[in-house]
Amino acid sequence: TNFKSADYSALVEQSTTVALGETEYKYNYGEERDLLIPTRTGYDFMGWKCSVSDEILMQFPGKYYNTNSVTYTAVWERPTLYVDPTATTGSIYEVNNKQYVYGKNLFSTITDALAAAEEYYTISLLPGTYAEDITISTANITLAGPNEGIPYNGSRQAEAILSGTITVSANNFTLDGVKYTGTKFTTTKTLSGLSILNIISAAKVFALNG
DSSP: EEEGGGGTTTEEEEEEOOOOOOEEEEETTTEEEOOOOOOOOOOEEEEEEHHHHHHEEEEOSSSSEEESOOOEEEEEOOOOEEEEEEETTTTTEETTTTTEEEETTEEEHHHHHHHHHOOTTEEEEEEEEEEOOEEOOOOOOOOTTTTTTOOOOOOOOOOEEEOOEEEEEEOOOOOEOOOOOOOOOOSSSSOOOOESSSEEOSSSSSEEEO
16 A cells, blocks of 8 residues: 555645756645555554654644655564563563564463454564463464574574474464474364464474365
8 A cells, every 4th residue: 555745736735946957845734644544454563664754653644755756565574473482571672763562462371362452463482492282263473583584594592492282273274383292283173274384393292174
């Protein structure tokens, strides 16, 4: 999803031509205006990224300078919860200038994160050992370790190690980038969209229906 400054021509007027061929635009109303907020299933809208400044904006500026047309592109993020096995009450984990607070969007167990997760959430696991049996009962969940996207024989960092059983009863579950030392990964019924990617695991632990 994107738009160009010209798409908001009803709101802006070209006022003056200045040095270096830059063109100044400003709002007819002389103030910043809120931009439209688009929606996309399974994602949070973070703002509009400006092709000139790389700023992510929720408001169209009162004025700006540009040498060419300016394009604003929607920035999306999948809702994410973090799990740190060492987290306790009061813990805060910060990534990409965003804080994750214990008990809200940071948890010490995968089970607690799954209880808080809704459809289309990503649960991101920090390195450590997770000695718990987990059940995936919500559709479109991604469980991602520190080595998400890195092959089992690639250059991997410290692992999130899952040592309990994993039971899946919902469609479109993705497990990516963890080390699995448990003895049983199973589904309760025939499911669609099950993806197991970039896993280090012993053989013959996956008992899948369908």
